[in-house]
Amino acid sequence: MNKDRLIKLTIQARVLKAVAHPSRLCIVEELSKRERCVCELTEMIGADMSTVSKHLTVLKQAGIVADEKRGAMVFYRLRVPCLGKLFESVESVLECSARELMEAAK
Amino acid sequence: MNKDRLIKLTIQARVLKAVAHPSRLCIVEELSKRERCVCELTEMIGADMSTVSKHLTVLKQAGIVADEKRGAMVFYRLRVPCLGKLFESVESVLECSARELMEAAK
DNA sequence: CGTGCAATTGGTTATTTGGCCAAGTGGCCA
DNA sequence: TGGCCACTTGGCCAAATAACCAATTGCACG
Numbered sequence: 001m002n003k004d005r006l007i008k009l010t011i012q013a014r015v016l017k018a019v020a021h022p023s024r025l026c027i028v029e030e031l032s033k034r035e036r037c038v039c040e041l042t043e044m045i046g047a048d049m050s051t052v053s054k055h056l057t058v059l060k061q062a063g064i065v066a067d068e069k070r071g072a073m074v075f076y077r078l079r080v081p082c083l084g085k086l087f088e089s090v091e092s093v094l095e096c097s098a099r100e101l102m103e104a105a106k
Numbered sequence: 107m108n109k110d111r112l113i114k115l116t117i118q119a120r121v122l123k124a125v126a127h128p129s130r131l132c133i134v135e136e137l138s139k140r141e142r143c144v145c146e147l148t149e150m151i152g153a154d155m156s157t158v159s160k161h162l163t164v165l166k167q168a169g170i171v172a173d174e175k176r177g178a179m180v181f182y183r184l185r186v187p188c189l190g191k192l193f194e195s196v197e198s199v200l201e202c203s204a205r206e207l208m209e210a211a212k
Numbered sequence: 213c214g215t216g217c218a219a220t221t222g223g224t225t226a227t228t229t230g231g232c233c234a235a236g237t238g239g240c241c242a
Numbered sequence: 243t244g245g246c247c248a249c250t251t252g253g254c255c256a257a258a259t260a261a262c263c264a265a266t267t268g269c270a271c272g
Contacts, residue, residue: 001132001152009128016126021260022115025122026107038219046107048262053220055260072218072269127230144249154232159250161230178239178248 018062023047024055028078031065035077124168129153130161134184137171141183 019025023045030036030044038056042049056076059065066079125134129151136142136150148158162182165171172185 001150005132006128009131013126013128013131016122016131020119020122020126022112022119023260025115025119026111039217042219044107047260049219050221050263051261057220069219069268074219129230145247153230155249156233156251157231163250175239175249178246180249 015062015064018058018064021055021058023052024059027052027055027059027076028064031076031078035075037073037075039073041076121168121170124164124170127161129158130165133158133161133165133182134170137182137184141181143179143181145179147182 019028026045027041030041038049038053041056042052045052056065056067059076060067063079065076067074067076069075125131132151133147136147144155144159144162147162148155151158162171162173165182166173169185171182173180173182175181
């Protein structure tokens with residue numbers, strides 16, 4: 001395989017991998033509505049705050065979210081407005097095989 | 107978090123995770139052009155055939171590809187025509203932070 | 213100033229992943 | 243029917259992931 005192609009695929013894969021986790025997907029959905037502090041996201045997800053913080057680091061390193069410190073709190077927001085299309089694509093896969101996957105997930 | 111929501115997020119994450127790997131991304135791109143046998147995909151990726159076969163299993167379990175045996179060969183094709191949007195979304199993330207990510211990938 | 217909350221970082225552990233090799237399966241043809 | 247393809251599966255191992263707890267940092271406010 002061509003080296004440039006491999007680099008490009010690796011970068012794309014990194015972005016996809018970053019959102020390929022239930023908690024991080026949840027964070028992205030939430031941030032698509034409005035910015036949130038770590039506190040609120042932690043409450044929503046129901047995991048340890050340190051865990052959520054690490055998820056946010058992953059999203060940040062993939063270039064998906066940005067953070068801003070205001071006082072004692074840190075607010076996160078999406079860097080990219082149009083992640084909607086990504087979910088559409090995922091949905092189109094799910095429509096083809098919704099039943100089997102629903103079963104597998106339970 | 108709501109249980110139904112968690113299930114949905116888990117399923118979405120599984121689909122994303124399935125494509126979140128350079129080799130599997132490469133396979134998906136290739137299959138979006140035309141069907142391919144394992145042989146050809148192996149050649150293209152340059153890994154062991156057993157490795158490629160396992161990648162294909164991951165994609166199949168996520169409902170992204172389908173396989174069909176014809177004679178001694180097995181042909182894979184996309185089950186979903188419109189993964190293009192998914193790549194568009196990934197691209198939109200990359201545009202925002204292309205330089206940093208390119209560096210990180212090298 | 214020091215206590216207390218918000219968040220991150222480090223450490224540890226269990227699980228998952230991704231790779232190769234070796235062995236097994238199934239079809240085709242000489 | 244024997245052997246060679248095209249694949250898949252199982253085993254193994256190194257590395258990455260995800261979770262929690264504990265310790266640390268940074269800010270604010272009494």
